[in-house]
Amino acid sequence: MLGLSAMSVVRWREDRGPLLIPPYLKPGDTIGITCPAGDITEKEIQPAVQLIESWGFRTLTGNTVGKKDFIYGGTDAERLADFQQMLDNPELKAILCARGGYGSVHIVDQLNFSPLLKYPKWVIGFSDITVLLCHIHANLHIASIHSKMCNSFPDDWTKAEPVQIASILSLRQALSGNETMKYTAVPNPQNRPGAAEGQLVGGNLKTLETLSGTRSDIDTAGKILFVEDTGEYLYSIDRMFWHLQRTGKLEHLTGLIVGGFKVKPDDPGEEFGRTVYDIVAERVRPYGYPVCFDFPVGHQKENYAFKYGVPHRLVVGTDQVNLTESTQTVTS
Amino acid sequence: MIPPYLRPGDTIAIICPAGYMALERAQTCIDTLRQWGYQIRIGQTLGGDSGNYFSGSDEERLADLQQMLDDPDVKAILCGRGGYGLTRIIDRIDFEHFRANPKWIIGYSDITLLHAHIEANFGIATLHAPMAAAFNDGGAEGPDVQSLRMAMEGKDLWYSCDPHSFNRTGQVSAAVTGGNLALLAHIAGTASAAPTDGKILFIEDVGEYLYNIDRMFRQLERSGRLDRLAGLLVGSFTDGKDTVRPFGATAEAIIRDVIRDYDYPVCFGFPVGHSGRNVALQTGVPHRLSIADESVSLYCPGGGTTS
Numbered sequence: 183m184l185g186l187s188a189m190s191v192v193r194w195r196e197d198r199g200p201l202l203i204p205p206y207l208k209p210g211d212t213i214g215i216t217c218p219a220g221d222i223t224e225k226e227i228q229p230a231v232q233l234i235e236s237w238g239f240r241t242l243t244g245n246t247v248g249k250k251d252f253i254y255g256g257t258d259a260e261r262l263a264d265f266q267q268m269l270d271n272p273e274l275k276a277i278l279c280a281r282g283g284y285g286s287v288h289i290v291d292q293l294n295f296s297p298l299l300k301y302p303k304w305v306i307g308f309s310d311i312t313v314l315l316c317h318i319h320a321n322l323h324i325a326s327i328h329s330k331m332c333n334s335f336p337d338d339w340t341k342a343e344p345v346q347i348a349s350i351l352s353l354r355q356a357l358s359g360n361e362t363m364k365y366t367a368v369p370n371p372q373n374r375p376g377a378a379e380g381q382l383v384g385g386n387l388k389t390l391e392t393l394s395g396t397r398s399d400i401d402t403a404g405k406i407l408f409v410e411d412t413g414e415y416l417y418s419i420d421r422m423f424w425h426l427q428r429t430g431k432l433e434h435l436t437g438l439i440v441g442g443f444k445v446k447p448d449d450p451g452e453e454f455g456r457t458v459y460d461i462v463a464e465r466v467r468p469y470g471y472p473v474c475f476d477f478p479v480g481h482q483k484e485n486y487a488f489k490y491g492v493p494h495r496l497v498v499g500t501d502q503v504n505l506t507e508s509t510q511t512v513t514s
Numbered sequence: 515m516i517p518p519y520l521r522p523g524d525t526i527a528i529i530c531p532a533g534y535m536a537l538e539r540a541q542t543c544i545d546t547l548r549q550w551g552y553q554i555r556i557g558q559t560l561g562g563d564s565g566n567y568f569s570g571s572d573e574e575r576l577a578d579l580q581q582m583l584d585d586p587d588v589k590a591i592l593c594g595r596g597g598y599g600l601t602r603i604i605d606r607i608d609f610e611h612f613r614a615n616p617k618w619i620i621g622y623s624d625i626t627l628l629h630a631h632i633e634a635n636f637g638i639a640t641l642h643a644p645m646a647a648a649f650n651d652g653g654a655e656g657p658d659v660q661s662l663r664m665a666m667e668g669k670d671l672w673y674s675c676d677p678h679s680f681n682r683t684g685q686v687s688a689a690v691t692g693g694n695l696a697l698l699a700h701i702a703g704t705a706s707a708a709p710t711d712g713k714i715l716f717i718e719d720v721g722e723y724l725y726n727i728d729r730m731f732r733q734l735e736r737s738g739r740l741d742r743l744a745g746l747l748v749g750s751f752t753d754g755k756d757t758v759r760p761f762g763a764t765a766e767a768i769i770r771d772v773i774r775d776y777d778y779p780v781c782f783g784f785p786v787g788h789s790g791r792n793v794a795l796q797t798g799v800p801h802r803l804s805i806a807d808e809s810v811s812l813y814c815p816g817g818g819t820t821s
Contacts, residue, residue: 252762253725284725287732392729394703395737417567417598421700424601428704448567452533455566 201381201491202324204275204302206359209238211275213357214268215332216244217255219310220283222333224248227280230332233339234278237354244268247280254285262289269293272301276357281333282309290317290398298324304357307331308410309481312385317398319383319491328385328408328479329353329487345484356487363507365486367477369500372459376472378437378496379508382488384408387422394429403434406496406505408488410441410480416454416461419443423465432465437496438473439505442480472498477505516639516799517590517616519668519817522551524589527582528646529557530569532624533597535646537561540594543649547592550663557582560594560646568599576603584611589618590666594646596623596694604631604706613638618666621645622718623788626693629797631706633691641665642693642716642786643794658785658792665794670816673793675784677808680770684779687802688744690795690812692716695751699730702737711742714803716795718749718787724761727751728768735772745803746773746780747812750787779805784812 207213213234215227224247231241244264249256256264268277290313299322305314306327315326330349336342355361383400384390387409393399409426411419426432443458456464459475466473474496478484493508520526526547528540537560544554557578562570569575582591604627613636619628620641629640643662644653653659664671691708692698692715701707719727734740751765763771766782773780781803785791795801795814802813 253757253759284729287729287736291736392699392733394733395707395739396702396733397736399703421598421601425700425704428601428605428701428706453566455564455568 199323202299202302202322203492204304204325207239207275207357210240212240212242212273213276213278214242214244214271214274215247215278215280216264216268217246217249217280218261218265218289218314219255219279219285220253220281221250221255222247222280227332229337230278230335233335233350242274253283255280258288261285262292265289266293269295269297274303276304276306279305279307279311279314279331281331282307282311284310286310286313287392290314295322298322306353308485309386310389312389313393313398315385315490316390316393316400320398320400323491325492326490327353327356327487328490329356330485334485343483345478349478349483349485349487353487356489362509363489365478365505367474367503369503370475372463372475373498373503374466374473375498375500376437376470377498378406378472380405380436380493381491382406382408382494383491384439385410387411387419388414391422391425394425402431404436406437406439406494407431407435408439408441408477408479410443412442412444412481413446415446416448416456416458419445419458420454420456420461423461427465433469435469435471437471437498438462438466439477439479439496440473440475441477442482442485444481472496474498474503477503515616515637517618520552520589520618520666523553525553525555525587526590526592527555527557527585527588528560528592528594529578529582530559530562530594531575531579531603531628532569532593532599533567533595534562534564534569535560535594539650540646542654543592543646546649546654546659555582555588567597572602575599576606579603580608583607583609586615591617591619592645593621593625596621596625596645598624600624600627601700604628609636620662620666622792623694624697626697627701627706629693630698630701630708633798634706634708637798639796639798641794642797644792648792658794661794665796665814668817671794671814673785673812675781675810677810678782680766680780680782681805681810682778682780683805683807684745685802685804686714686744686779687800688712688714689798690714690716690747690801691797692747693718695719695727695730696722699733702733710739712744714745714747714801715739715743716747716749716784716786719751720788721753721755722751723755723757724763724765724768725757727754727765728761731769731772740773741776743776743778745778747784747786747803748780748782749784750790752787752789779803781805781810784810
């Protein structure tokens with residue numbers, strides 16, 4: 183185990199310089215809220231604003247919140263300007279994307295991320311925001327947070343399901359940095375047992391595929407990859423896992439985490455005849471690393487905050503599945 | 515490299531390297547090709563019932579395709595249909611015999627992967643064209659199937675289409691390349707992605723969400739496949755789906771906006787795609803594209819030589 187650990191540390195430092203971890207948030211720190219992709223109303227972000235402020239943080243609502251240009255939270259120029267302002271603002275310690283949808287790829291090439299090197303801050307989101315998390319990981323090697331966004335905060339905290347509450351509280355934990363992140367998953371008989379260490383990278387599978395060949399594409403060698411998706415046909419999920427393999431993203435992993443996959447039912451007469459488990463098992467058969475299914479990450483209520491790019495340890499056992507942040511990254 | 519064009523008496527194999535197709539759906543195609551004077555070899559995957567989506571297991575589909583690639587008597591391989599499945603076997607195909615003895619590979623949609631892979635790795639021309647079902651319901655006498663016949667026999671081909679207000683005028687001679695947008699996006703970053711520099715790119719798709727067309731087309735741009743084109747032919751984007759909240763742009767407007775900064779000629783509404791017209795295009799073979807305000811033409815000289 184020690185040998186594995188040492189190797190993964192070397193690999194992650196080889197990548198693009200040492201991983202930069204933004205300062206964790208202290209009470210009174212400010213989190214910006216912006217819409218790089220889909221639109222959201224001011225009212226819809228209130229549950230998130232109120233809860234985050236109850237944690238002792240301040241929020242700064244960007245002017246894309248409440249804007250709407252068809253499916254987008256404002257025009258490309260407006261979304262670009264809002265996000266850029268937040269990157270440039272030294273007072274902000276985190277940027278929470280209000281929701282996913284579609285549109286980050288319209289602005290990612292115009293954004294100037296270099297202020298992040300001067301004023302590192304946490305960029306937070308998932309789904310379409312996978313574009314930004316991948317881009318930041320690939321080009322700046324700064325940690326970010328894969329997490330639920332404003333649109334997933336419950337209107338009524340007292341009526342929210344326990345897993346939804348726990349998922350949102352995990353964002354607070356990730357931002358605060360005073361505890362090691364620990365996750366467990368229900369063991370799935372399809373899992374492949376083993377232990378792995380590596381940087382945690384990945385995100386929405388379809389989005390990962392559409393970043394291939396671009397400068398936002400991530401290198402997965404020596405890392406733990408997590409993937410999730412929603413609303414895709416099985417044949418499309420199969421094609422995307424083949425894509426991962428054919429772009430060399432499966433061969434040199436240390437571990438694979440398969441999150442939620444909400445599958446679109448096959449059309450009559452077009453039965454694919456394989457499950458997500460079958461699809462993944464076929465693709466990872468040549469490799470020896472651990473694989474776990476139904477991990478609580480994805481487009482479902484149970485979707486814990488992951489520190490993206492940060493080294494973690496994955497242990498897939500027959501009785502339990504544990505993912506734990508590697509302790510050397512936690513500051514006191 | 516251009517495979518030998520076909521002459522009556524030659525053998526054409528029909529296989530299904532991806533999705534299932536019932537044999538009777540291909541009967542008109544078989545009869546028509548025989549009337550044209552060709553011999554037909556029916557692969558085991560045409561009508562091959564795997565009990566699921568595919569026309570056979572990966573091994574069966576691979577073996578059928580491999581056999582037709584390796585058989586010196588087979589001068590062309592017509593894919594019965596697309597669907598999904600070439601990705602699963604592409605890296606296991608042995609192209610050694612094919613490289614030394616090129617033959618025409620015919621199809622579109624999922625077959626885009628085979629065209630691109632062959633172009634990227636071996637520089638051999640292929641035929642992006644209607645498949646077996648296009649012969650049904652009178653299609654055999656229609657202009658698209660006739661263009662397939664003329665293309666595989668190496669005749670002069672001349673296509674035209676209506677002007678479109680988004681078109682950008684110009685004249686250029688270059689090889690054509692392209693196919694289904696979802697497949698072109700899917701192969702980005704893989705060994706099957708064919709370079710597009712200096713070429714006329716054609717694209718089409720069916721049944722995709724508009725936001726996804728936007729995302730895939732931007733992937734082409736971000737992976738460097740749009741900035742050094744000689745020209746662009748935008749085919750049909752049909753049965754497009756929209757999100758609950760409207761996307762606010764048609765496929766054509768999406769494409770027009772992404773390529774705004776480039777100055778090569780562009781034609782919208784070119785007769786290639788899943789619905790409406792779908793003419794035969796020889797990938798890798800030089801074509802002459804002329805886009806004027808009042809007319810659009812694409813010319814492929816017979817025998818595959820530039821004029």
